[in-house]
Amino acid sequence: MEAFFWVVAIPATVSAVGVVMMRDTVYSALLLVVHLLAVAVLFVLLNAQLIAAVQVVVYAGAIMVLFLFVIMMLGLGRGEGVKEKLPLQRPVALLFGGAMAILLGVVMSQTTIQPVAGALTPGDVLAMGGNTQVVGRLLFSDYLLAFEVTSILLLVAIIGAVVLAKRRL
Amino acid sequence: MPEDYLPILIYFLIAVGFALAGIATSHLLSFLFVRRRAAKDKLIPYESGMLPQGPARRRFHVQFYLVAVLFILFDIEIVFLFPWAVVFRELQILGLIEMGLFILVLFLGLIYVWKKGALEWE
Amino acid sequence: MVPVANYLILSAVLFTIGVLGVLIRRNAIVIFMSIEIMLNAANLAFIALADAKGSLAGQVFVFFVLAVAAAEVAVGLAIIVAISRQQGTIDVDEINLLKW
Numbered sequence: 001m002e003a004f005f006w007v008v009a010i011p012a013t014v015s016a017v018g019v020v021m022m023r024d025t026v027y028s029a030l031l032l033v034v035h036l037l038a039v040a041v042l043f044v045l046l047n048a049q050l051i052a053a054v055q056v057v058v059y060a061g062a063i064m065v066l067f068l069f070v071i072m073m074l075g076l077g078r079g080e081g082v083k084e085k086l087p088l089q090r091p092v093a094l095l096f097g098g099a100m101a102i103l104l105g106v107v108m109s110q111t112t113i114q115p116v117a118g119a120l121t122p123g124d125v126l127a128m129g130g131n132t133q134v135v136g137r138l139l140f141s142d143y144l145l146a147f148e149v150t151s152i153l154l155l156v157a158i159i160g161a162v163v164l165a166k167r168r169l
Numbered sequence: 170m171p172e173d174y175l176p177i178l179i180y181f182l183i184a185v186g187f188a189l190a191g192i193a194t195s196h197l198l199s200f201l202f203v204r205r206r207a208a209k210d211k212l213i214p215y216e217s218g219m220l221p222q223g224p225a226r227r228r229f230h231v232q233f234y235l236v237a238v239l240f241i242l243f244d245i246e247i248v249f250l251f252p253w254a255v256v257f258r259e260l261q262i263l264g265l266i267e268m269g270l271f272i273l274v275l276f277l278g279l280i281y282v283w284k285k286g287a288l289e290w291e
Numbered sequence: 292m293v294p295v296a297n298y299l300i301l302s303a304v305l306f307t308i309g310v311l312g313v314l315i316r317r318n319a320i321v322i323f324m325s326i327e328i329m330l331n332a333a334n335l336a337f338i339a340l341a342d343a344k345g346s347l348a349g350q351v352f353v354f355f356v357l358a359v360a361a362a363e364v365a366v367g368l369a370i371i372v373a374i375s376r377q378q379g380t381i382d383v384d385e386i387n388l389l390k391w
Binding site for chain 3: 002005009012013016017019020025028029032035036039042043045046047048050051054055058059062063066067070071073074085086089090093094096097098100101104105108109111113114115116118119120121124125131134135138139142143146150153154156157158160161164165
């Protein structure tokens with residue numbers, strides 16, 4: 001398992017770097033698909049099977065298609081100009097980004113994580129019907145309000161997309 | 170259990186291997202047997218096939234975009250139906266009301282989209 | 292077992308890559324993709340902690356994050372398309388609507 005983590009974590013990191021570095025936006029988008037699939041595999045390793053499936057269906061399937069769509073629609077070669085308007089942007093970004101990485105890394109590695117009261121092992125989850133069932137039970141009981149609010153969020157997004165993208169309302 | 174996903178891993182490796190083996194074999198065969206001769210027709214994507222019409226990365230019409238966006242938003246609705254479908258017997262009538270409310274709100278969105286004519290082809 | 296700290300540090304690294312993408316790149320679409328990487332890094336931390344703490348609430352939260360991300364992408368890309376139509380560019384340094 002230890003080795004498999006690295007087999008997945010390294011491509012996830014490399015493809016994320018590729019998304020940021022690539023000149024061609026289409027390559028960025030395709031590398032983002034690789035990144036999202038690698039993270040989905042990590043979700044499976046962490047016993048989150050439902051989320052992994054949703055990640056593949058929604059992110060790698062639908063959202064990335066939309067990204068490629070927009071890239072194709074706007075045409076290529078309209079990315080960024082050659083000349084840098086803010087000359088110090090890159091070094092300053094690297095400086096502060098590196099500082100943030102160190103800060104996050106130190107905090108993450110120093111924190112000790114205690115299991116909550118009534119912690120579920122993967123075996124317990126399996127005995128309760130499986131990952132999807134347990135997540136479903138939580139989603140439709142404890143987190144019901146958030147679920148219903150999500151529908152309003154999606155309604156707003158539908159209206160927003162129509163208003164912004166439609167030529168004649 | 171993550172171990173149960175071994176068949177998917179094997180399937181993935183076979184798929185990648187198949188693609189790579191195909192490319193490698195094609196290169197190997199052309200390296201071994203093809204006599205290289207410069208000709209204009211050799212440079213087109215499908216030799217002896219249909220002539221390509223325009224560049225491969227052509228621009229899409231904006232009309233497609235709206236359909237794709239609406240697909241994603243209703244895709245999310247479907248994703249919420251999966252965990253609901255496996256537990257809705259336990260939730261009993263309350264579960265039906267919960268999901269009914271959720272779908273009703275999104276149905277209002279569908280009516281809006283319909284009324285605005287976003288599903289029509291302009 | 293892989294220690295949870297590995298996942299958390301990976302999540303921190305991915306988040307930083309996303310931040311650098313937002314800060315360095317000027318193509319609005321690439322900036323948007325970097326934001327997706329950051330959302331994914333946060334999701335990874337949620338799932339790793341849900342596993343370590345033995346509470347599936349973290350997974351439910353990721354569910355909502357995915358829904359929010361989809362809504363964000365739908366509207367955000369529509370805004371990019373609208374800006375591109377109006378301004379003729381998606382370079383964020385060129386887009387300065389407030390300084391007409």
